[in-house]
Amino acid sequence: MSLDLKYTYTEKKDTRSGFGDGFLEAGRKNPNVVGLCADLIGSLKMGDFQKEFPDRFFQTGIAEANMIGLAAGMALGGKIPFAGTFANFATGRVYDQIRQSVAYSDKNVKICASHAGLTLGEDGATHQILEDLGMMKMLPHMTVINPCDYNQTKAATLAIAEFEGPVYLRFGRPSWPIFTPANQKFEIGKAWKMIDGKDVTIFATGHLVWEAVVAEAMLREEGIHAEVINVHTIKPLDTEAILDSVKKTGCAVSAEEHQLNGGLGDSIAQTLIRHNPAPLEYVGVNDSFGESGTPTQLLEKYGLNAENIVKAAKRALARK
Amino acid sequence: MKKQSLPELQKICSQLRRDVLRMVHAVQSGHPGAPLGCAEYFVALYFDQLHHNPDFQMNGKGEDLFFLSNGHLSAGWYSVLARSGYFPVAELKTFRKLNSRLQGHPATHEHLPGIRIASGSLGQGLSVALGVAQTKKLDKDPSIVHVLMGDGELQEGQVWEAAMYAAHYGMDNVIATVDYNGQQIDGPTEKIMDLKNLKAKWEAFGWEVIETKEGNDLAAVLAGLEKAKSLTGKGKPILNLLYTEMGYGVDFMVGTHKWHGSPPNDEQLSLALGQLEETDGDY
Known part of the structure; x- marks a missing residue:
């Protein structure tokens, strides 16, 4: 790569x-x-x-x-x-x-x-x-x-x-x-801005934070500067970090290895709707069960990998 | 707490039954049948058996503990807690009302002294009791953990998960009592889901089983609990099959599931109270 x-x-x-x-x-x-x-x-x-x-x-x-x-x-x-x-x-x-x-x-x-x-x-x-x-x-x-x-x-x-x-x-x-530092300090409830950007925010959690890091590089090749925020704590949600970032970028993508219903994206949507309505695109599983396969195959088939985050970011940008 | 004589304890049972009936009557909701049947057990535990401290501490270190797994007996538990000094007796009048610490089913959320875990959804209390009993073993705390379950409650699968664990780990600091009244909300247990031979079941799971055949005879209940205590520390968990009668103490309530979850009306209350002496002052 x-x-x-x-x-x-x-x-x-x-x-x-x-x-x-x-x-x-x-x-x-x-x-x-x-x-x-x-x-x-x-x-x-x-x-x-x-x-x-x-x-x-x-x-x-x-x-x-x-x-x-x-x-x-x-x-x-x-x-x-x-x-x-x-x-x-x-x-x-x-x-x-x-x-x-x-x-x-x-x-x-x-x-x-x-x-x-x-x-x-x-x-x-x-x-x-x-x-x-x-x-x-x-x-x-x-x-x-x-x-x-x-x-x-x-x-x-x-x-x-x-x-x-x-x-x-x-x-x-x-x-x-393993892309985050050893012996890092973990602050419960504090989202971590991993990459600064100005065009779109990618809020990712779990394994999909890595996919978000890859997506950011792909977007940058096309001249799009994404901010990547690692939302390791789903609850309590760091609403301040979310609102600060979207205030700057004006649109967002959520990315999680979870159903869209009830996941991180829903929590972010709630926050944005209440305080700063802005376009939000979801990357997650859309009301479906999974199946057997390798992790990479499954992330691809169910639309959860870096390519899907890139597409979602472009959709969000187009709605700004 | 100074030990009281049998007649004195019997008087408390009568008062507990009055409390239960007045509490469920006042809000026209709640479960009178089973706590009426367990009055002797509650009083024997709190006024005689437990080494406990009404200056409540959540972790219960150094104390004997009690868990009510069948949380719908809350009215009886609240009465015995209040009467043994955990909170003011007058607070019983707030039972099931808005902003009360005396929730319909026991809860810790409102910080009512004496309650260490929420119960109501059945089948969970034995597991919790075993957890804290395991903690006592780790901490070399020799006190005993009691838990009460309903017989109908034994239809929940989690109970048998816990039963297996207790025998496997030799939880000999636990005394589980089953309120063996043969009734559940939809009818007699043998019609709803027959429990068959409970003694044999628990023995097969590796428990030491004792039977208290006269569960509404205070002397027998005390003797049963004493016997159970004498069996602790011998490598096996102890099960006390307590044969009670639902609704005991009121002639028209006894022995039927009809009063499991129905409160008396004004007339029925007055009739019932007429059969139960006021011994410690109504709240």
């Missing part, structure tokens, strides 16, 4: 490993950090923590509802439980348990959700949840975080351990470019 990228990478790694490494470090820092997992310790990369702190780790078996209740009980007893499973089972399967025992009861539980979105790949639509951000952001008290690469996921994991309150942390399976 001969694109002049503003961020580059030398290594790819899965975001779930960022979680696993952050979780271990959080456990070393604070003896109150405990772990739970519903028979996916290897997939969630929770094994190092389990090995180092066997007394503070609880294999729950394939019983996610019970795991959420256990975590709520541990939290009220003063622990900081990290409950891990696939994003599908961490949300849809246990929505009521999270709603009543965690969110409504305001328990300091960290719901750690891997294998989110289409980029789970070959396992197909049963496992590719695309509704989780919407479900979680609707819950009062819930903080919702979707970091973009290994380094950011590790930093986010360390940050939520020090944050008091229920958190939904979403990450994924595929090997993905």
Whole structure:
């Protein structure tokens, strides 16, 4: 690729490993950090923590509802439980348990959700949840975080351990470019302007932040200067960053590995409609389930890659 | 709290039943049947069994804890909490009303002392109790965690996930009691979804099961809880099958599901109160 990228990478790694490494470090820092997992310790990369702190780790078996209740009980007893499973089972399967025992009861539980979105790949639509951000952001008290690469996921994991309150942390399976700095400071609720621009703002979250970085370089080749903002915290949303940027650029694109209904784009639209109506184009899955395939194939087929972000940016610009 | 004699505790049961009936009558909503049946259990726990501190601390460190999984028994729980000093008895009159701490189903949101988790959506309390019990084990805190579930509630799958966990991890600091009244909102449990042999089921899941056959006899309830306590610390979780009668204490309410979620009218209330002595002052 001969694109002049503003961020580059030398290594790819899965975001779930960022979680696993952050979780271990959080456990070393604070003896109150405990772990739970519903028979996916290897997939969630929770094994190092389990090995180092066997007394503070609880294999729950394939019983996610019970795991959420256990975590709520541990939290009220003063622990900081990290409950891990696939994003599908961490949300849809246990929505009521999270709603009543965690969110409504305001328990300091960290719901750690891997294998989110289409980029789970070959396992197909049963496992590719695309509704989780919407479900979680609707819950009062819930903080919702979707970091973009290994380094950011590790930093986010360390940050939520020090944050008091229920958190939904979403990450994924595929090997993905590591393009943000190691040991970065992660500020919950603060969007990160990664690239300055003046023509259009791209608000991206999770894996699609990388696609946004690529899209920015593609747009720049055509003389379009996009601003790229990494919205790692879906809730609380950094409305100030959104409004400041769109005030300057006058139009925007949202990009997420999620349904359009209920996702980041909806939250941004709400903000713009209330304060500064401006053209907004969405990149996301349009009311559809996924299917088996490689992550790259799926992002292409469902219209979520850099090329689609470029097209959406041009549509937004044309509406200015 | 100083231990009270059996007759003194019996008087509190009568007052609790009056509270429950007056609370649900005042708002013409709520669930009188099951808390009437669990009056002896509530009083035995809060006035005799639990080592607890009404100066409420959420984390409950060093205290015995109680969780109400079948949250619709809220009126009974609120009464026993108030009568044992967690909050003013007068506050019972706000039950289910706007801006009250006494929500229809128990909640932590309004910071009512004594409540540590919301309940109402059934099947979740045992998991929560096990979580905090696990925390107590980690912290070398020898106190006991109690949880009450309805028998109909056992139809929820999460209960059996939790049952498996408890035996696997040897949660011998947990005493789960099942309000075995044989009734649920749509009718008798054996018609709605037969629970079959509960004792055998829990034993098969690896629990130590005791049966308290006279769940509305205070002495029997106390003896059952004592026995349960004596079985803690032996590697197995303990299940107390508490045979109660829904609506116990009021002749026209007893033994039927009809009063599960229906309040008495004025006439029925006065009839019912006539059968229950006012012993500790109505709120």
